[in-house]
Amino acid sequence: MKKQKEDMIVAGVMSGTSADGINVALVRIRGGDARRHLNFELLGHAEHSYPKKVRAAVLAAMNATRASVADLARLNFLLGELYSDAVLSTERQFRLKADLVGCHGQTLYHQGEPQRFLGRKVAATWQTGEGAIIAARVGAPVVSDFRPADMAVGGRGAPLVPFLDYMLFRDARLGRIVQNIGGIANLTAIPAGAATKDLIAFDTGPGNMVIDGVTQRLFNQPFDRNGRIAASGKILDNVLHEILKRDFFQKKPPKTAGREEFGREFVAEFVRMCGRSAKSDIVTTATALTARSIADALRRFVLAVPGSSKKNAKGHFQEMILSGGGAKNSTLVAMLTNELANLGLRLRFSDEFGLPSAAKEAVAFAALAHETWHNRASNVASATGANRPAVLGKISYR
Numbered sequence: 001m002k003k004q005k006e007d008m009i010v011a012g013v014m015s016g017t018s019a020d021g022i023n024v025a026l027v028r029i030r031g032g033d034a035r036r037h038l039n040f041e042l043l044g045h046a047e048h049s050y051p052k053k054v055r056a057a058v059l060a061a062m063n064a065t066r067a068s069v070a071d072l073a074r075l076n077f078l079l080g081e082l083y084s085d086a087v088l089s090t091e092r093q094f095r096l097k098a099d100l101v102g103c104h105g106q107t108l109y110h111q112g113e114p115q116r117f118l119g120r121k122v123a124a125t126w127q128t129g130e131g132a133i134i135a136a137r138v139g140a141p142v143v144s145d146f147r148p149a150d151m152a153v154g155g156r157g158a159p160l161v162p163f164l165d166y167m168l169f170r171d172a173r174l175g176r177i178v179q180n181i182g183g184i185a186n187l188t189a190i191p192a193g194a195a196t197k198d199l200i201a202f203d204t205g206p207g208n209m210v211i212d213g214v215t216q217r218l219f220n221q222p223f224d225r226n227g228r229i230a231a232s233g234k235i236l237d238n239v240l241h242e243i244l245k246r247d248f249f250q251k252k253p254p255k256t257a258g259r260e261e262f263g264r265e266f267v268a269e270f271v272r273m274c275g276r277s278a279k280s281d282i283v284t285t286a287t288a289l290t291a292r293s294i295a296d297a298l299r300r301f302v303l304a305v306p307g308s309s310k311k312n313a314k315g316h317f318q319e320m321i322l323s324g325g326g327a328k329n330s331t332l333v334a335m336l337t338n339e340l341a342n343l344g345l346r347l348r349f350s351d352e353f354g355l356p357s358a359a360k361e362a363v364a365f366a367a368l369a370h371e372t373w374h375n376r377a378s379n380v381a382s383a384t385g386a387n388r389p390a391v392l393g394k395i396s397y398r
Helices: 052-063 069-094 131-138 147-152 162-169 209-219 225-231 237-243 264-273 279-303 330-341 357-373
Strands: 007-015 021-030 039-049 100-117 120-128 142-144 175-181 184-190 200-206 317-323 346-349 394-396
Touching: 007 069, 007 357, 021 069, 021 357, 039 069, 039 357, 052 069, 052 100, 069 100, 069 120, 069 131, 100 131, 100 357, 120 147, 131 142, 131 394, 142 357, 162 175, 162 184, 162 357, 175 279, 184 279, 200 209, 200 279, 209 225, 209 264, 209 279, 225 279, 225 330, 237 264, 237 279, 264 279, 279 330, 317 330, 317 357, 330 346
Parallel strands: 007 100, 100 142, 175 317, 317 346
Antiparallel strands: 007 021, 021 039, 100 120, 142 394, 175 184, 184 200
8 A cells, every 4th residue: 555645734624513604724744653743833724704695504404404405415515615715715825735635514413422213223413515526626635524433433423623632732741621612612621641541522512602693683793793792791690500400511521512402492592591681691691601611511520529529630730722713702711711710720722832713623624634544543532432443534536
């Protein structure tokens, strides 16, 4: 078998559950024969918004109880074209050419836990965006559809970003919690000197998804820019208390979440629970839900030692490193900073480590694609619940 090129420029492509657009990261990856020897250099990053009609179609497909098969097929090919345009535009902007593309695709449905269907229990996931289209347009092989391979070996298909978190943020003497706030919030806890089997990683709950949904519903704005609306209201503590008692937040990891848990239906119920409160108070409470659910998950599943009341005992974590779109919401960041102070954690940003917050997930799928291209497993079984390592994704050749 021909030895694959180890020094590559990989375009990572990410479109998250908020469906606000496409992030492309061009990453030089130098690697040997093991994951811990990989070396990453971010060469360029760009964000491309979805056209309004496309975003509306994506959100409608996510929330649909029934959908046209023809429209879903067309959306798959249309997104392939849009992803191609985004990669080509980013290549032109930075005058670079990718050797490989890693495209996460747009999640329309994710059910990590098996449920009964037609007489048999199955788990299922669907990330749309045709890889063959991207490969033909960009002129480079494409790795896409990463999650099913992990699910095939007993995992939940998420989170997959812990692979990158471990590569970039592990430290021999310092315990770190890497927190991403996209549509959904997820963390990777990396104890000092950890091996991959020591990682704790899971979805903590809503990130921007509920905030965006409430802001759209009440103010007809797609998101609360810089947390300005949330800064003007007050937190409805009784609502938060009731929501945080729900099964998802009580359940032990590994666990994942998406629009199935925190999408349109949840937002409607959340607004009803807030009653006749001021609109700004409802946005403030939605923002606080993200911060408190993160802190609650840390207390329950990361920092606590069974039978001990000592804070931050497990792994002696000192820092949280924040990334994702939520890092741009100053009100959310302030709330999270206050929560972390009570847990003995200092908040830092991935930007301080040379990785812009908005680029992180795109970089992660560049890294995962690189490993797949070299026939190496890149799921973190302790994060997904898989029973063994798996080579992720499907390859479309140019």
